[in-house]
Amino acid sequence: MKALDEVVDVLVVGSGGGGVTGAYTAAREGLSVALVEASALFGGTTAYSGGGGMWFPCNPVLVRAGVDDTLDEAFEYFHNVVGDRTPVELQEAYVRGGAALIEYLEQDERFAFKILPWPDYYGTVPGARADGMRHIVSKAVPDERLGRFAGRVRGPLDHERLGASQPDLLTGGRALIGRFLAAMAGNDAVTAHLHTHLVDLIVDDGRVIGAVVEHEGESRVIRVRRGVLLAAGGFEQNQAMRDEFGVPGSASDTMGAPGCTGAAHRAAIAAGAATDLMDQAWWSPGLIHPDGRAAFALCFAGGIFVDKAGRRFVNESTAYDRSGREILRAMAAGTVGTPFWMVYDSRTGEQPPVMATNVSFSPTDEYRSEGLWREAGTLADLAEQIGVPADTLAETVRRFNELADRDDDEDFGRGREPFDRAFIGASPLVPIDTPPYRAAAFGVSDLGTKGGLRTDVHGNVLNTAGDPIAGLYAAGNTMAAVSGEAYPGGGNPIGASMVFSHRAALHMARG
Template sequence: MKALDESVDVLVVGSGGGVAGAYTAAREGLSVALIEATDRFGGTTAYSGGGGMWFPCNPVLVRAGSDDTIEAALAYFRAVVGDRTPAALQETYVRGGAALIEYLEADERFAFKILPWPDYYGTVDGARADGMRHIVSRAIPDDRLGRFQGLVRGPLDHERLGAPTPDLLTGGRALVGRFLAAMAGESNVAAHLSTRLVELLVDDGRVIGAVVEHQGERQVIRARRGVLLAAGGFEQNAAMRAEYGVPGATSDTMGSPANVGLAHRAAIAVGAATDLMDQAWWSPGLIHPDGRAAFALGITGGMFVDRAGRRFVNESAAYDRSGREILRAMAEGRVGTPFWLVYDSRAGEQPPVLATNVSYAPTDEYRSAGLWREAATLVELAEVIEVPEDGLAKTVRRFNDLVARGVDEDFGRGGEPFDLAFTGGAAPMTAIDTPPYRAAAFGVSDLGTKGGLRTDAHARVLDVSGDPIPGLYAAGNTMAAVSGEAYPGGGNPIGASLLFSHLAALHMAGG
């Protein structure tokens, strides 16, 4: 890889969604330097099991016969997000995904497929219950990545559990891998690992490059057309989380280890405006024997209980929605850390959670850590998880009654398409009546912070007066999320990251 102290047209900081900006700039004839703070490419995107993109009416869906319309998708997105983010930004995202996929499919090195994934607010007008707004990259063998072979981050089981790295890249790793494969033979793309952003360089109000640090030495990369900041969020920075009021702990995030807000800090230092800095992409988190709560979805049975032994949320709801309800209950003092998923033994000892993001460790390890507990009776279970006996018994009776009726009158579980996504359409509630009774410890996890730099529809970073800062662009979790305080559908974070990285590069190419 090329040495630093260089001058290029475009500098891209971050190699998750930022790879779309690097690829686009190179394809448009610009020279590119791509820097990544860690020793692997891909950022948080590479951790995604699906690597999905929420891009309504894109060519992959159209070829499959989707009857969706951009107008319906835009009405849905606006209804969910509201006026928390600029309407022009929302429209750019909803309309822009199809054009991006068309652009990529013109290059034979990209290939996509449909992975049906229901929208997360299924009762809102315009929502798609059939999941036909969501696509993923097709898998790619690692040996097709040329000079980038063996350099894609993840998967999580490899990094956290020591599992072997698969030779076939899937999910988010495949998405990043295809961009890298497409750039591997391009002489106008320099890529630098273990290279972190220190500060932005400004001349007469324009960002002209950056000071970076590589192997302990500070060096300069000048950028004639601009700098794209796509370096993820600041979820791994405990001090920044505290400063901006982001709940949760760095140990429980699913973000890439170098996501400590360096790009945020550098941009703020040159006058950038920020928004949504107290926000993240939330989820319930199953606590593993290493003490970390990890993103978990596909809860097909059991019930969450609060300090009083009562249910307090739709356990099978879309993860960001349930995560926010959990945080609200925690803020009110009704829910502690950990809180418990109560279930029974009808399916064995493992909790009814199908997608844990990090694979289950051996059962004995959860038991030894006190994370999975059991008792012969509900009275005894209440004692071991420290909730009132009468509260838990009453809640279980009510829960079993709702199961028998087939309708969750209390929290609407099973009332939206996403609730049923892991059960083949069957109700995600089963009676708790088969001893021994069990409980699994949960906390709150996140997929990264979503607060960042305010941008316009070209991904240009805005200053505190609302004017673009010449030469500075942002995308991904370094950009204040286009979805505001909501999470409209699976593939929204990655989709927006790719699109605004792409649009930034196109704007630089046109300049």
């Protein structure tokens, strides 16, 4: 046995939305906590989120605003979308647990939230909210309020990928992480360790009693009295694991944080944990940038995607995971290549009509020099540049323009659901008729893998026989997603991560 370095009540592995929620809850309930983060900064993938949204129906912020909704209606919607792919009791725990979590957090004045309307992603499913009134975000917070954690929050993406300056005001997912860190900064019962990797779990007579971690090449042992919470994200950054479990896409194109390498998955599997959904991720179309990486993109104010034959194949404006899955199906069928192309015109200039790129546009010349953006005076010339039949592309554009003139996409339903129109304030059916004609290269991106450890409603990890492993908990993308193979609404990944981390900490606090 290695020399004992630390004894705490709870060890939390990972510092994204789930990790900090679990650490905060455990500490608030009087437990000592060690929070370990594999990378150099706190926040995980949550800190990359521009909104940092939480899908928490009927929470106090919404109730105070007079939103007319019920948890029964919200659960009807969620279950209609997810079906029986995941245990119904887990779905109930999530949908009904968000409001209680916000009530718990608002008892602490260091937390503050606001509404950010974000329509549900399956707008025609019974129970869906077209007005987006199930979605909230954290209010911004100055970095200076984070005390000992000031300057330690990861992101934004433009800072890490483009070298942009890091703002002092934390917004979006960074604000959510920041408020949790600020709430723990003055608590001596919380120790936090960066550059600290999970190596293995320590199991004694079927119970997890601690973990071996590595800090700057040195192994340490952290023993726990109550349990270990694994909230270390997915394995999206680990190409070997993606290949092993058949997750489409590439580690180079994920939006996941650097520490999302699957170490927590591996350690738990070695301890007997059962897994599910290991071939799944939160997918999206990805605009390819000059560095060769495809990055999550949404809110398309025009343009069409075309396949190898020059035909449309998807509702371009549908919720990103839905369109991402359609793109992957087409790629698997061999009708869509990598890259595939968005075709648009010059009515708004050279940039493709993408309102939210997550990683900001680089100078136009860089896309041109890399062959990622093409332009031509005619559709026939553009077709030649992107390798599709000229006559088919011309007919595709003619047909799309006809549908745009009627503002009714009877081919793919673009614009028929609230999400399709919500963020552009107009129809996404914009004619392509202003030369020069243009094309931008796209691939598939993801927000992280969603396969992971099977748990009960307390976040307690289950073994392959379906029984809880004493002392072991999971949440976030380390846990098999409660939403199964679907993505019901914005704020579902962060929201579920927070709820099950909170429930896990409460379960450990009760002993």
